[in-house]
Structures are given as structure tokens and as C-alpha cells.
Amino acid sequence: MIAIGRHPRLELSDSFSEAELNPARLRWISDLTKQLGAIKRLKWEGNEVLLESYYKVNPASFALEPRTVLANERGRRMTKYPLGPSERAVFAELEQTPSSYRDVVEKLAALGHREHSSQIVIRTLEAGLLNAFDKNGKQITIQDRLRFDGVGEEYEV
Numbered sequence: 001m002i003a004i005g006r007h008p009r010l011e012l013s014d015s016f017s018e019a020e021l022n023p024a025r026l027r028w029i030s031d032l033t034k035q036l037g038a039i040k041r042l043k044w045e046g047n048e049v050l051l052e053s054y055y056k057v058n059p060a061s062f063a064l065e066p067r068t069v070l071a072n073e074r075g076r077r078m079t080k081y082p083l084g085p086s087e088r089a090v091f092a093e094l095e096q097t098p099s100s101y102r103d104v105v106e107k108l109a110a111l112g113h114r115e116h117s118s119q120i121v122i123r124t125l126e127a128g129l130l131n132a133f134d135k136n137g138k139q140i141t142i143q144d145r146l147r148f149d150g151v152g153e154e155y156e157v
Helices: 018-037 085-095 101-113 117-126
Strands: 041-044 050-057 064-071 130-133 147-150 153-156
Touching (some): 018 101, 041 085, 085 101, 101 117, 117 130
Antiparallel strands (some): 041 130, 050 064, 147 153
16 A cells, blocks of 8 residues: 555554545546546457346345346456446447547446446456557556455445
8 A cells, every 4th residue: 555655654554644645646546537538449358248147245234136247258247336238238339439438438427327437437447348548559557446345335545
């Protein structure tokens, strides 16, 4: 965490403050925004855009909640957001119609995912289901995030 946050000190203690973390967070979000804005073409990784059955554990009741998630034939899947046939079609269309990050975000927002459309694309990139390219065809890799997904809590750095 110290290396990712580029903190001025090298030891971890409970005395890290918000004032120390905020510049690192701002730098990270600025870099991520630039990377996403540079994506002019998204390409599905694999031959098929699939919907797979998946069960999420409810953090409060521990009940299994059935959902469908995006996947490919190679066993990769994005489990954070449940998606259906309309969203699957947006990603399947990438093979025939090159689309930018912004294009896909807008299409997902139009399907009712306005609040999470950007996160859906980012999570799909992180899951290895999409590859991203800039205007010159150079591959863009989105920087990693630390996630602490636990029971009843989710926190992203």
C-alpha cells in the first residue's frame, strides 16, 4: 500500500492521516481518468460474450443471490455487477463496431446503468475480458486498485 500510494515514508503505522493520503488519491484518479479518456477502441478478449450464472453471498443475510454475469469461453468473468442480454449485446457489438470507452459507458448508461456504467467497463477490463487501445492502436493497461471486499463491507483504494 505504501508503494502504490507513493507515501513519503516507508513504514506503515496507524498514524497515516487523510491529509497524507489525499494527494495520492488525487494523483491516482487523475492518472486513471487520463487512461480511460485515451481509450479509443475496446476489444472483447475471447471468441464469445457469454452470460453465466453466478451466486453472490448477501453480506447481511449470507443468503445466496442468483445473478448472471459477463464471461468468456476461457473462464474469465466479471462478477461485481449482474448484467443481462441487453448489456451482453453492447459488449458483443465491439467485434463489429469499434467503440471507445466513452461510447460503451454511454450505451450502458442508456440501459439504466448511469450510476455504474464506468465501473462496469473498468471491472470488465480488470477481469481480463476487454483489451483497450489508444488512437494509435497501442494497448492501454488500466492501473490496479486494491480492494478489500469483505462481509458487509467493500473498500477500494
